[in-house]
Amino acid sequence: MNIIESNIANLPTRYGKFKIKAYKDGHQEHLAIMSQDFENLEAPYVRIHSECLTGDTLGSLKCDCQSQLDLSLKFIAKNGGLVIYHRQEGRNIGLVNKVNAYALQDNGRNTIEANLELGFAEDERDYRVVGYIFENLKIKKLKLITNNPEKLKYVESLGVEIVERIPAIIKSNKYNEAYLSTKKEKMGHLI
Numbered sequence: 001m002n003i004i005e006s007n008i009a010n011l012p013t014r015y016g017k018f019k020i021k022a023y024k025d026g027h028q029e030h031l032a033i034m035s036q037d038f039e040n041l042e043a044p045y046v047r048i049h050s051e052c053l054t055g056d057t058l059g060s061l062k063c064d065c066q067s068q069l070d071l072s073l074k075f076i077a078k079n080g081g082l083v084i085y086h087r088q089e090g091r092n093i094g095l096v097n098k099v100n101a102y103a104l105q106d107n108g109r110n111t112i113e114a115n116l117e118l119g120f121a122e123d124e125r126d127y128r129v130v131g132y133i134f135e136n137l138k139i140k141k142l143k144l145i146t147n148n149p150e151k152l153k154y155v156e157s158l159g160v161e162i163v164e165r166i167p168a169i170i171k172s173n174k175y176n177e178a179y180l181s182t183k184k185e186k187m188g189h190l191i
């Protein structure tokens with residue numbers, strides 16, 4: 001992989017003080033957001049957050065992304081660890097396609113059906129840059145915050161030890177009930 005790395009910089013936030021490092025992989029740029037004590041942790045808490053502009057930035061109620069990001073940043077600020085902001089918008093189909101998928105969902109499709117109808121797999125994400133970041137930050141053991149079995153499988157495939165899995169469960173609302181039940185029933189998420 002041909003990755004361009006930034007230096008490490010301080011980022012004070014409303015959650016607490018973090019250190020950040022950016023990684024550029026082709027046209028995608030990702031961010032490692034570390035707690036102050038990150039370097040001293042043997043098995044840090046880690047959250048791999050998948051970018052969702054509509055959720056993370058606009059507070060969309062169609063998904064659980066903003067609540068999960070909020071929960072993760074609070075948790076990592078308090079307990080130590082790393083949030084990787086993995087910029088593969090819309091499970092890596094990009095924003096234009098995700099909005100087209102939302103338009104199909106307005107007409108009754110679920111998230112999987114909408115992706116398939118647009119000619120994509122149900123999930124197009126690829127986590128290789130996450131593996132690169134783990135190696136770069138010397139992570140050999142971690143506690144993973146996720147409900148997604150694909151993320152667990154990927155981390156295991158790297159030979160990184162998952163000491164513990166911490167669920168990231170968010171209370172549903174009337175707009176994201178179907179999205180969350182598709183994740184649980186059809187995508188095997190541990191919700």
Ligand SMILES: Nc1nc2c(ncn2[C@@H]2O[C@H](COP(=O)(O)OP(=O)(O)OP(=O)(O)O)[C@@H](O)[C@H]2O)c(=O)[nH]1
Binds near residue numbers: 065091111145
């Ligand atoms: N294609 C598509 N992507 C979506 C849709 N809703 C949310 N996303 C994207 O899905 C990603 C979030 O992934 P999810 O599979 O919901 O959950 P996850 O983060 O992998 O799983 P957890 O670690 O358990 O939270 C973000 O990149 C969102 O932009 C949708 O309807 N269609």
Ligand SMILES: [Zn+2]
Binds near residue numbers: 052054055063064066
């Ligand atoms: Zn979202």
